[in-house]
Amino acid sequence: MxxxxxxxxxxxxxxxxxxxxxxxxxxxxxxxxxxxxxxxxxxxxxxxxxxxxxxxxxxxxxxxxxxxxxxxxxxxxxxxxxxxxxxxxxxxxxxxxxxxxxxxxxxxxxxxxxxxxxxxFAGGDFICPATVMPGGTAERVDDGWIVNGTWGYCSGAPYATHFVGHAMAARDGGEPAPMMFIAPRERWRRLDDWGQQLGLRGSGSHSITMENAHIPDHYTLAGHMSEFSVAGGTPGLRLHGNPEYGGGPLSFMNMESAVLAVGIARGALDAYEELMRTRNTLFPPVVPRTHDPDYQYWYGEASGLIATAEAATHNAVQQWQQACARGPETFTREFEMHIATICRQVVQLCWRAVEQHLLPTAGSSAVRRGQRLERVWRDMSMLHTHAGFTVFLAAKAQRELAKARFDVEEVPR
Incomplete structure (x- = not known):
C-alpha cells in the first residue's frame, strides 16, 4: 500500500x-x-x-x-x-x-x-528488543498476567519503547509453558550489566527486569516466537493486506544474523583497504601493498567471499518476499529451514574472509586494542556466541531441514 x-x-x-x-x-x-x-x-x-x-x-x-x-x-x-x-x-x-x-x-x-x-504503535517510532529464552514467570489474574523475571541480551534496550519476551505460564490449569508477551517501557527497567563482553560492547544488549508487571491478555500469545505458524494466515496479513506481515518469523530472524555478518565483514574490508592504500610491504622489494601480489590476492579473496555472502543474503531476502507473495502456506518447516541454512553459510563466508584472510595479513599494529580490525574480529567472534547462530544455525537447522524434507519426526536410535 x-x-x-x-x-x-x-x-x-x-x-x-x-x-x-x-x-x-x-x-x-x-x-x-x-x-x-x-x-x-x-x-x-x-x-x-x-x-x-x-x-x-x-x-x-x-x-x-x-x-x-x-x-x-x-x-x-x-x-x-x-x-x-x-x-x-x-x-x-x-x-x-x-x-x-x-x-x-x-x-x-x-x-x-x-x-x-x-x-x-501509537507513538510511531518503534524500538523493541526481544529475547527467545523464557526468563521469568507469569501468574494469571482476572485481567491478564503478572510477570516477574529478568531477561538477558536485550539488544536495543537503552532507547526501547517496548520489550518482547517469553515467560513460563500455566494456561487453563495446564503445565507451565512458554508465553510470548509485549511489555511497554513503563513496565520494565534496564539493568546496567553490559559492556564487559568480548565484542559488541556498544550494542546496548543489557538485561531487562520486570517486577510484578501487569501485562493485559491482548499483549500475550501462547507459545514461542520461533514456533509460530503462519500457515493459516496471520493477524497482520488480515489487518494490513501486506504479504510481508504474513511471513514466517523464524526464517526472518535468521536473516538478521546474515545481514549483520555481511555489514560487519564489509567494515573489515574497508579497514583492510585503507591499510592497502597507506602501508608498504615489510620485506624487499618494499612496495605499496596495493602493488604486492600477495596482498592483492588476500584482498581479492576476502572481497569475493564477502560479495558472495552479500549476494546470498539478498537472494534469501528475495526468496522470503516471494514466499510471502505466494501466501502463508508457503512457509513450511522445510522452507523455513532452507532459508536458515543459507544464512548459516553467509555467516561462515564472512567469518572466513575476516578470520583467514584479513586479520592475519593486516599486521600486528592493525590489530592493537581499539583498532578497527581488532574490534571487528571481536564483534564477529561475539556473533558466533549468539545462541541463534551457534546453537540453531550451526547445529540444529541442517538436521531440521533434512527431517522436514524426508518427513522424519525423530531420528531413530
Whole structure:
C-alpha cells in the first residue's frame, strides 16, 4: 500500500510522506560514515549516543517496518536489511543495536491482534528488543498476567519503547509453558550489566527486569516466537493486506544474523583497504601493498567471499518476499529451514574472509586494542556466541531441514 493510498483510507501520514526506500538507505549510509570514528566512544558508553538515536529517528529509520496504518513507512524487509548492512558496516555495535531494536516491528505486526497493535504503535517510532529464552514467570489474574523475571541480551534496550519476551505460564490449569508477551517501557527497567563482553560492547544488549508487571491478555500469545505458524494466515496479513506481515518469523530472524555478518565483514574490508592504500610491504622489494601480489590476492579473496555472502543474503531476502507473495502456506518447516541454512553459510563466508584472510595479513599494529580490525574480529567472534547462530544455525537447522524434507519426526536410535 502506498503512502498516498494509506492517507486516502484515513491512516495517519508518516513524518515524510514523500520518503522513498532508496532515500532511507542513502540516509543510513550517510549516518554510517559518521559512526566509524565513534566506535570506541560507543563501546565505552555500551550503546550508541543520543544524537545518533535522534538522527535515526529524524531519518525515519525506526518506522521502516511499522505499518502504514500507524504512521509507518512499511518499506519492506529488503529496505530494512539494506539499512542494517549499512549501519553495521560503519559500526558493528550500532548496527546490531539498531537492527535488533527496530526489527521486531515486523514480528509484532505479524503475530499480535489489532487492539495490541493500535496501542503499541501509537507513538510511531518503534524500538523493541526481544529475547527467545523464557526468563521469568507469569501468574494469571482476572485481567491478564503478572510477570516477574529478568531477561538477558536485550539488544536495543537503552532507547526501547517496548520489550518482547517469553515467560513460563500455566494456561487453563495446564503445565507451565512458554508465553510470548509485549511489555511497554513503563513496565520494565534496564539493568546496567553490559559492556564487559568480548565484542559488541556498544550494542546496548543489557538485561531487562520486570517486577510484578501487569501485562493485559491482548499483549500475550501462547507459545514461542520461533514456533509460530503462519500457515493459516496471520493477524497482520488480515489487518494490513501486506504479504510481508504474513511471513514466517523464524526464517526472518535468521536473516538478521546474515545481514549483520555481511555489514560487519564489509567494515573489515574497508579497514583492510585503507591499510592497502597507506602501508608498504615489510620485506624487499618494499612496495605499496596495493602493488604486492600477495596482498592483492588476500584482498581479492576476502572481497569475493564477502560479495558472495552479500549476494546470498539478498537472494534469501528475495526468496522470503516471494514466499510471502505466494501466501502463508508457503512457509513450511522445510522452507523455513532452507532459508536458515543459507544464512548459516553467509555467516561462515564472512567469518572466513575476516578470520583467514584479513586479520592475519593486516599486521600486528592493525590489530592493537581499539583498532578497527581488532574490534571487528571481536564483534564477529561475539556473533558466533549468539545462541541463534551457534546453537540453531550451526547445529540444529541442517538436521531440521533434512527431517522436514524426508518427513522424519525423530531420528531413530
Amino acid at each position: 502506498s503512502v498516498l493510498a494509506a492517507s486516502k483510507q484515513g491512516f495517519p501520514q508518516p513524518p515524510e510522506p514523500g520518503l522513498t526506500p532508496a532515500a532511507a538507505v542513502s540516509r543510513a549510509e550517510a549516518i554510517a560514515a559518521t559512526l566509524v570514528d565513534r566506535q570506541q566512544e560507543t563501546e565505552d558508553r555500551t550503546y550508541y549516543a543520543v544524537d545518533t538515536h535522534e538522527a535515526f529517528a529524524e531519518a525515519g529509520l525506526y518506522r521502516l517496518l511499522v505499518p502504514r496504518r500507524y504512521g509507518g513507512y512499511a518499506f519492506g524487509v529488503d529496505t530494512f536489511l539494506r539499512v542494517s548492512i549499512a549501519l553495521s558496516r560503519g559500526c558493528p555495535s550500532t548496527g546490531w543495536m539498531y537492527t535488533l531494536g527496530a526489527v521486531h516491528a515486523l514480528a509484532v505486526t505479524t503475530m499480535f491482534p489489532e487492539r495490541a497493535q493500535q496501542e503499541v
